[in-house]
Amino acid sequence: MALSLLIAIIVSILAWSHFRRRRRNLPPGPYPFPIIGNILQLGRNPHKSLTHLSKTYGPLMSLKLGSIHTVVVSSPDSARLVLQEHDQAFSGRTIPAAAEAHGFDEISIGLIPVGERWRKLRKLCKEQMFSARRLDGGAGVRREKVGRLVDYLRECSARGRAVDLGQAAFVTSFNLLSATFFSVDLIEFESDATQQLKETIEGVTKILGTPNVADFFPILKRLDPQRIKKRSEFYFGRLLGVLGGIIDGRMESRSMETKNDLLAALLHLMDGSEYDLTYKDVQHLFLDLFVGGSDSTQCTVEWAMTELLANPEKMSNAKNELRSVIGEKNQVEESDISRLPYLQALIKETLRLHIPGPFLVPRQAVREVEIGGYVIPQHSQIFVNAWAIGRDSSIWPNPTSFEPKRFLNNNMGFKGQDFEFIPFGSGEKNVPRFASGR
Numbered sequence: 001m002a003l004s005l006l007i008a009i010i011v012s013i014l015a016w017s018h019f020r021r022r023r024r025n026l027p028p029g030p031y032p033f034p035i036i037g038n039i040l041q042l043g044r045n046p047h048k049s050l051t052h053l054s055k056t057y058g059p060l061m062s063l064k065l066g067s068i069h070t071v072v073v074s075s076p077d078s079a080r081l082v083l084q085e086h087d088q089a090f091s092g093r094t095i096p097a098a099a100e101a102h103g104f105d106e107i108s109i110g111l112i113p114v115g116e117r118w119r120k121l122r123k124l125c126k127e128q129m130f131s132a133r134r135l136d137g138g139a140g141v142r143r144e145k146v147g148r149l150v151d152y153l154r155e156c157s158a159r160g161r162a163v164d165l166g167q168a169a170f171v172t173s174f175n176l177l178s179a180t181f182f183s184v185d186l187i188e189f190e191s192d193a194t195q196q197l198k199e200t201i202e203g204v205t206k207i208l209g210t211p212n213v214a215d216f217f218p219i220l221k222r223l224d225p226q227r228i229k230k231r232s233e234f235y236f237g238r239l240l241g242v243l244g245g246i247i248d249g250r251m252e253s254r255s256m257e258t259k260n261d262l263l264a265a266l267l268h269l270m271d272g273s274e275y276d277l278t279y280k281d282v283q284h285l286f287l288d289l290f291v292g293g294s295d296s297t298q299c300t301v302e303w304a305m306t307e308l309l310a311n312p313e314k315m316s317n318a319k320n321e322l323r324s325v326i327g328e329k330n331q332v333e334e335s336d337i338s339r340l341p342y343l344q345a346l347i348k349e350t351l352r353l354h355i356p357g358p359f360l361v362p363r364q365a366v367r368e369v370e371i372g373g374y375v376i377p378q379h380s381q382i383f384v385n386a387w388a389i390g391r392d393s394s395i396w397p398n399p400t401s402f403e404p405k406r407f408l409n410n411n412m413g414f415k416g417q418d419f420e421f422i423p424f425g426s427g428e429k430n431v432p433r434f435a436s437g438r
């Protein structure tokens, strides 16, 4: 008797949710269980599980993750609708509880709403970091960092020592950023301090990506049942401490005038400028740039090398191109890159197969929108499954095979104009726009 009552209740909840979905014409999707919704269907690898589900429900799919309505976008056409045609309507971010540590969500360029403050920060980055003057000025620093990586690899090779490529790529990308930002190398190839900073950055990125029951049921945020917020307070605090120490050191040493780096420019702008920059803004902007820039670059380099080692033929194509273009010169210059189409293609192919953010950085609908004949309610969370798009066999022949040459025969770029290939996202928030003068 009790069992049949329970079954009747569950059936009526499912029927009611089905009715509501039809009435509101939401995109189709698997039936959500009461309370937990579709959480169990995410599995251990959500990007793979959602790719699989979208084969049944289509490129615009609704899910209920706890109490959060979520839309999964899995085709280039739907990605174009979301990221380009309705960019403004989908310009919000869902804020994970972990990102609320130290008020990061209220300051971070990646999380604040698109508005006056966000535009000012983007303009600031474009002018102070990615302007042609700043990029040209930093070429020597970048050359030196790459030179140090090459020296380190040679040294290991001469001694017959194995190289931890992930660690080497991390040190190089981190020092490239720190030298551009502060004119110092923060870490060394092999040291305890490097290990600790690496663990801190990894701690921040990992905690931001850990599934948190409090994100599915915001009512639980204050309880922090998995202690995720507490752990993120620790990692964010440690990184902010390192950054604060560098900023304080510069302010105390009064050597601001002698440096020509991003920190000097920002401290100068703190003294009253159109940007209304505070100490906390500067500290959090560096946090944003380190978190956004180190892990993504490191894992791309690591995957590229892994694919090359697993595909000797592609490795020798890359080496041959380098030999013929660089010749006897010992080092590749940035100006050589335009003459290295195979190298460019293999980086694109790496990003296609091993995109660092499979769902990009999730967006949020800031208002109700109608797309493709479906209603997307305000506050819906939007996952653009760029991992699925990059491995869609109707777009990419032999999609799981590493074939850099497929990018030699098309003109696909990085800037989010081709929705088959969007590792950096698209629309106004697109990363290469920092540097593209828009």
Ligand code: HEM
Pocket (backbone or CB within 6 Å): 109, 110, 111, 122, 177, 288, 289, 290, 292, 293, 294, 296, 297, 300, 356, 357, 360, 361, 423, 424, 425, 426, 427, 429, 430, 431
């Ligand atoms: C392989 C390298 C990288 C990949 C694949 C990548 C990918 C992405 C993606 C997909 C987004 C979200 C864009 C959107 O919502 O449409 C993003 C945002 C962002 N990335 Fe990266 N990124 C990379 C490297 C970097 C680097 C080197 C930096 C800085 C030094 C950086 C800083 C940022 C920032 C600040 C944002 C937030 C932008 C905003 O919301 O306005 N990223 N990135």
